[in-house]
Amino acid sequence: MEHFLLQLFIFLIAATIAVPLARTCRLGSVLGYLIAGIVIGPFGLSLIAETEEIMHFTEFGVVMMLFLVGLELKPSLLWQMRTPILGIGGSQVFFSTVLITLIGILFIPWQQALAIGLTLALSSTAIVLQTLREKGLLNTGPGRSIFSVLLFQDLAVIPILAVLPLLAVAGVHGEAHHGAFFDLTALPGYARLLVVLVAIGFIYILGRYISRPLFRRIAATRMREIFVAAALALVIGISLLMIAVGLSPALGAFLAGVVLADSEYRHELESDIEPFKGLLLGIFFISIGASLNFTLIGEQIWLIEGIVLGLVAGKFAVLFLVSVVFKMPKAERWLFGIALCQGGEFAFVLFQFARVNGVLPQPLTETLISAVALSMFIAPLLFLVYERFIGPRISHAALSREHDHIDGHDHSVILAGFGKLGTDLGRFLISAGIKPVILDHNETSVELLRNFGFEVYYGDATRLDLLESAGAAEATLIIICLGEHEPARQLVTLVRKHYPHLKIAVAAEDRRAVYEFMDLGVVTMRRKTFDSALALGQDALQLLGYDRYEAYRLMRLFRKKDEDTLPELYRIFTEDRDSYISMYRQHNHELAELMVKDQQTDMDELDKAWAGGNPHE
Amino acid sequence: MNKILILFAHPAFKRSTINAALRDGIEGEDGITIHDLYGAYPDFFIDVDYEQRLCEAHDIIIFQHPFYWYSTPAILKEWLDLVLEHGWAYGSQGNALAGKYTLQAITAGGDGASYRTGGTNGHTIGELISPYRATASLCGMHWLPPFVVLGVHRGLPGVIVNGHVERYRQAIIALRDGRVNYQEAARHEYLNSNLKAIIREP
Helix, strand or coil: CHHHHHHHHHHHHHHHHHHHHHHHCCCCHHHHHHHHHHHHCCCCCCCCCCCHHHHHHHCHHHHHHHHHHHHCCCHHHHHHCHHHHHHHHHHHHHHHHHHHHHHHHCCCCHHHHHHHHHHHCCCCHHHHHHHHHHCCCCCCHHHHHHHHHHHHHHHHHHHHHHHHHHHCCCCCCCCCCCCCCCCHHHCCHHHHHHHHHHHHHHHHHHHHHHHHHHHHHHHHCCCHHHHHHHHHHHHHHHHHHHHHCCCCHHHHHHHHHHHHCCCCCHHHHHHHHHHHHHHHHHHHHHHHHHHCCHHHHHHCHHHHHHHHHHHHHHHHHHHHHHHHHCCCCHHHHHHHHHHHCCCCCHHHHHHHHHHHCCCCCHHHHHHHHHHHHHHHHHHHHHHHHHHHHHHHHCCCHHHHHHHHHHHHHCCCEEEECCCHHHHHHHHHHHHCCCCCEEEECCHHHHHHHHHCCCCEEECCCCCHHHHHHCCCCCCCEEEECCCCHHHHHHHHHHHHHHCCCCEEEEEECCHHHHHHHHHCCCCEEEECCHHHHHHHHHHHHHHCCCCHHHHHHHHHHHHHHHHHHHHHHHHHHHHHHHCCCCHHHHHHHHHHHHHHHHHHCCCCHHHHCCCCCCCCC | CCCEEEEECCCCHHHCCHHHHHHHHHCCCCCEEEEEHHHHCCCCCCCHHHHHHHHHCCCEEEEEEECECCECCHHHHHHHHHHCCECCCECCCCCCCCCCEEEEEEECCCCCCCCCCCCCCCCCHHHHCHHHHHHHHHCCCEECCCEEECCHHHCCCHHHHHHHHHHHHHHHHHHHCCCECHHHHHCCCCCCCCHHHHECCC
16 A cells, blocks of 8 residues: 555656646656656666556556547547548558568568557557647647547557457467456357447447436536546446457547537536546656666667667658648648657557567567657657747648637537526527537536537536536637626636636626626626616607607617716725725615716707707707 | 828628728728727617717718718718717807818729719719718818729729729828828819829828
8 A cells, every 4th residue: 555655656746747847848748747757767766666567557548538539529520530530540550551561571570570560550649649639739630630540540459459369470478368357259250249239339328328317317416526436437337348348448438438429418527537537648658758678778779769760750651641642731741740650559558469479579579669669759759849840831821720610610609507598698699600618507407408409518617627628728708697696706717817818708697796797807798687677668668658769769878878887886886895885885875876877867869869950050 | 190080881891892901901000090880889879979079089081881872881871860960060050070071982883884974873973972062061071072992893803902902091191191182182083083193292
């Protein structure tokens, strides 16, 4: 226990020191973690020894990351992306494999060369996605192409795992490690396929039909930790199921994410899993850093250096070629090539697997693993090179245009609160072609509204992590229509502090609430009942026999005068407050002030309009 | 230096190309106030007091608008109806606008040949905008011929548009700096019929 805590402590401290430092030097968090790993690893301060175990455990961060990625991809969007996934992804894996295998055949038997080719064709989902997200490139044109390739690679792991044992040249060295609860290989082929299909079907049914009533129940308890527990159980359970049927847990988690992407609990799930993912991935990166075997690298410096350079250059060439063939815009090709030219974390698993199955000899795998780790280490550096030297030279028009497009369609508006006011507001916005992300805390109304096709998510809008996953960082505007003043005030404070770029529009409870929002620097706000009051007043005048247009003009003039007096009344309010008058007297004072203003109001203005006059008088 | 007020009226500004380009050409210049009427009063509730103060503070008032039904977009009529009050703009006591200069900057779909007696529109631009001329006269203002961009329905090529933008800018700056020969200008059909003839080089 103590030992475990100490290890954990060392990891956490290393991360908390290295990552902010790396950020300040604009190196990105991934590089920060890797450096932290080297520092605390056996070739640095030797604070930790056994990294393999930790690396295996924290690989689970990759599974969580794919779950989160799935959550952001609706099935319809995934379907739209089928061409880039199969086309771009497929040709990248195929041609990289062919190239690496051909080079390998010059030195080693073709079986080994092919095993290495298949393994090295894969890139690092963890590093690339993390880096793209950090730099805000995930939703750009090249970001999507890169993601398509990564997704195909994740799919490709399954057949690769199936093919590798067939390439064995030597006898099997040990028990093949499946981690399965029962041995599927004992079943005949069709039964195996059936089991796999049943498992995938189960994930679909779970995400589509079982999870929602379950989550609703849990949400109704209003105990956050139970929701977190359920979310974690979901991801871990699916991973176990996938391992049991011999599929990649990352793929299963991704599927579950996609199925749940339409669910109202999507943002809640996202914000609950996110910290775990971040922490696990961080430790995973640290352990990669710590596992770099510098003795081996020192001994075989030229060989490893050659492999790394060859790998990066070869994959880059293939990627660049693929981007040309698929007619990607010129500005995007460099980023596409640079992002995917490293080896990936799957290589650690696959090389291990290949060794155990007698495909690759032990010394060769160690050399290759070091080379892959090194290539992963230089991946963030390559991103830096791109950012500093290549990116600025390419016109950013292509990238930023894509951005705008997404902003327009993807939720650039957050609507917090979907009660009486929020509902009408939401209807109006949707009619104008704006689809806001709606956050509401009432699980029954969320359910109902979703049946009517509103995109409503369950959650407490005053929670920072929920705002984050609703896209506050990229949104343009937040509209606050909460039922009560206090949470609305909290939300405004939160938004002003963490998302200063976000425009705010608030529905204010009353005049006093307006003043408080003015104190907080809000410019756009409306009193909830004011306009209804005036509209009803206008109706009243009509019923009393006023002309419709006259009634309208009177109402409009009153509203204008009321708006004009706002700054003055706000001043009086602040003075009253500063002089500590009792609330009751303050209220009366305000009311009196308001009445006086009303009496002074010059409604004659209307009489002068359209009056005309003799030019000679 | 003259202060220029441009009362800009275009109900679909996002879709306008020529008017937007003309406006962009003078945006941010010293001594020129661009006042977007549809932007300021989306519900036509014009703040008469504010508009009158604005007019008083400027020497030249330009109505810039597309030519709708041989006239202006609706809000400009509303503006005239409400802002030009008896006792302020006209009448024995009304001389707030007296001595100021006024003109229209118009973009129209038809070409020059259509705005002729016997052309498809049957009347010249000058005839069609005579209410503005009469209004100016009643308010004691000096009327100047309009700055006119014709044939916009056919879609003007970029070079031509740029030419108009540049000439509009030259005219406005010259008006501001007092370099326009008003007598000479009054002899032309349009202010931009022959800009060189009416503008003195600085």
